Amino acid sequence: MQRHLRPLRPPATTPRPAPTPKPRRVTSWIMAKPEHLDTEHSAALADIPARCPALRAVHRHVAEFAAMMHDLGGDRLDGWLRAVEADDLPALHTLVTGLRRDHAAVTAGLTLPYDSGAVEGQVNRIKALKRAMYGRANLDLLRQRVLIPH
Incomplete structure (x- = not known):
């Protein structure tokens, strides 16, 4: 009866290959x-x-x-x-x-040695303000929040 069954796991002596990285x-x-x-x-x-x-x-x-x-x-x-x-x-x-x-x-x-990091930071800040205020206020409040940062 034992000879017809096969083990569920390979024997421990078989080395497993290293997993493929993602x-x-x-x-x-x-x-x-x-x-x-x-x-x-x-x-x-x-x-x-x-x-x-x-x-x-x-x-x-x-x-x-x-x-x-x-x-x-x-x-x-x-x-x-x-x-x-x-x-x-x-x-x-x-x-x-x-x-x-x-x-x-x-x-x-x-x-060239110049970069636009400071400008991109300001654009990112303004877009975040705009998203946060979407549908809540008009352009006057957005202008005030952009020009007078909190």
Whole structure:
């Protein structure tokens, strides 16, 4: 009777493969600076391109673009765009299409030392006020709350 039954679980001697990391986790590893990753995540990130060669190219392109942003290397943008188009990576091709659409602004953003952080912060604050007041008051009260912050 015992020979017709099979065990519900594999024997304990069979090593289980490491679980596959979620795409969102891999994306966060790719987007992070290498020095900010701990050794476990660095090892997992190094193992992934062996499983998926396309991710090796994605990782390389993302790292190069991040370096351009950090070093203000807008002069390298055209070469980066050509390198991405040479690879078979449809998601990055969509990004390249969008960057080419506004090429002058992207080049300026990657070259000039200015940023619009303060302006974006004010726009975010005004939009939050507008959402909070939606349907409750007229434009006069909104103008007063924007000009005289509490």
